[in-house]
Amino acid sequence: MTHFATRTTGSDVVVVRxxxxxxxxxxxxxxxxxxxxxxxxxxxxxxxxxxxxFIDSSGLGALVSGLKAARQAGGDLRLASPTAQVRSVxxxxxxxxxxxxxxxxxxxxxxx
Amino acid sequence: MATDDxxxxxxxxxxxxxxxxxxxHALIEEMMSAGRVEDADRFPFEIAVAExxxxxxxxxxxxxxxxxxLQLRALPERLEAEFTDEGRPARVDLEAVELPDxxxxxxxxxxxxxxxxxxxxxxxxxxxxxxxxxRERAEPR
Numbered sequence: 691m692t693h694f695a696t697r698t699t700g701s702d703v704v705v706v707r708x709x710x711x712x713x714x715x716x717x718x719x720x721x722x723x724x725x726x727x728x729x730x731x732x733x734x735x736x737x738x739x740x741x742x743x744f745i746d747s748s749g750l751g752a753l754v755s756g757l758k759a760a761r762q763a764g765g766d767l768r769l770a771s772p773t774a775q776v777r778s779v780x781x782x783x784x785x786x787x788x789x790x791x792x793x794x795x796x797x798x799x800x801x802x
Numbered sequence: 803m804a805t806d807d808x809x810x811x812x813x814x815x816x817x818x819x820x821x822x823x824x825x826x827h828a829l830i831e832e833m834m835s836a837g838r839v840e841d842a843d844r845f846p847f848e849i850a851v852a853e854x855x856x857x858x859x860x861x862x863x864x865x866x867x868x869x870x871x872l873q874l875r876a877l878p879e880r881l882e883a884e885f886t887d888e889g890r891p892a893r894v895d896l897e898a899v900e901l902p903d904x905x906x907x908x909x910x911x912x913x914x915x916x917x918x919x920x921x922x923x924x925x926x927x928x929x930x931x932x933x934x935x936x937r938e939r940a941e942p943r
Contacts, residue, residue, distance in 0.1 A: 713823055714856050744827070746852050748912035755907045778845040782917050788904045 693723050704732040705770075705795045709741040710750030720749070724756030724767070733765025734742055734802075738795040740771035745779050766802075770795035804845040808878050810836060812887045818863040818887075825854045826872060833874045839881070840941060846918035847881045847937045849857040853911040854885055854922075854933050862889025862931055880920075891926050 694708045703728055704771065708720055711767075728734055737753060740763075753767070760767040769791045780786040792798040814829045816822060830848050833839075838848075851874070858870060868889040875882040899916055902909040916922050921936035 711823075711827065712862065713852065715820070715823060744848070744852070745915055746856060747908075748856065750910060751907040752904055758905060758907075774841060775845050775848075776889060779849055779914070782849070783901060783910060783914060784847070785904060796861075 694720060696723075696727070697720075697792050698732075699796055699799075700730075701734075701799055703734045703736055703799045705736045705738050707738040707741060707795075708749075711744040711746075712752070713744065713746045714748040716769045717748035717752040721752035723756045724752065725734075725759050728756070728759040728763050730766070733760050733763035734799055735760050735765065735767045736770050736792075736798045737767065738770045740772060742773060742776055745776045748786060750779065750783060753779050754785070757789060757792050766790075768792060768798040803853075810876045812836075812874045813871065815869075818859050818865060818870050818889075821857070822859055822870070823852065823855055826851060829872060829874060833876055833881075837876055837943070839876070840939075842940045843881060843937060847883070847935075848930060849933050850918040850937065851883045853884070854916040854935060856932040857892070857911055858887050858889060858931070858933075861892060862887050864890065877940075880939055881937045883933075885931075885933040885935075887931045888929060889931060892924055892931060894924065896922060896924060909941045 694706050696704055696706050698704050729736050757767040772791055812829050812833050814825055816825060829852060832846055851862055868887055870887040873884045899912045900914040919935050920938045922933045
């Protein structure tokens, strides 16, 4: 299974960047990748959504799964640069209250 | 296709497979590029159509190949979608659908569709499931 691109910032934060549509086709891949990252010791994770053109309930489920895994490991999962479609779905589902969103992936953990 | 009352429609007839969702998005893209649809209408309509399509693929088709059709209609005052499929009956009470707990990992699809639409109906007749979705436009054309 192909993974989405990842990089590590200077503050030991891992940034995952899904591309295209995050739906029932791609969401299982993201869910597994986020769980693997946390299991391997990366509990501070940013999902950079700048290249995610569309998200549905399956994609939201993968983000929530990653959020829970990160928090259980003492870290957090944060979102960066959501596109307009992603913002509208986060708002529609009120998930913008639990999934914190930042303008920049590199700044998502600033001050923590 | 356009009718005298200004309705334009786009149709997809297919058998469900791994590419079905991609085709559904392509049909929506055709609809959106044919006439100006504001993001305030496009985003809710597209997510609702995608959620019902995913629901059909997952629950009616159970990952198997079933006949499915989708017609999208753009009217001056609203956007409509109508799905038919020959899969299993949907065991759902739309009156009882609501968003799950914030930390739930599943179960948001139909609630998203309902929140995004003005009307959502489902019925099964003669072995065919039929979903009708209506989104009233924020700014009628």
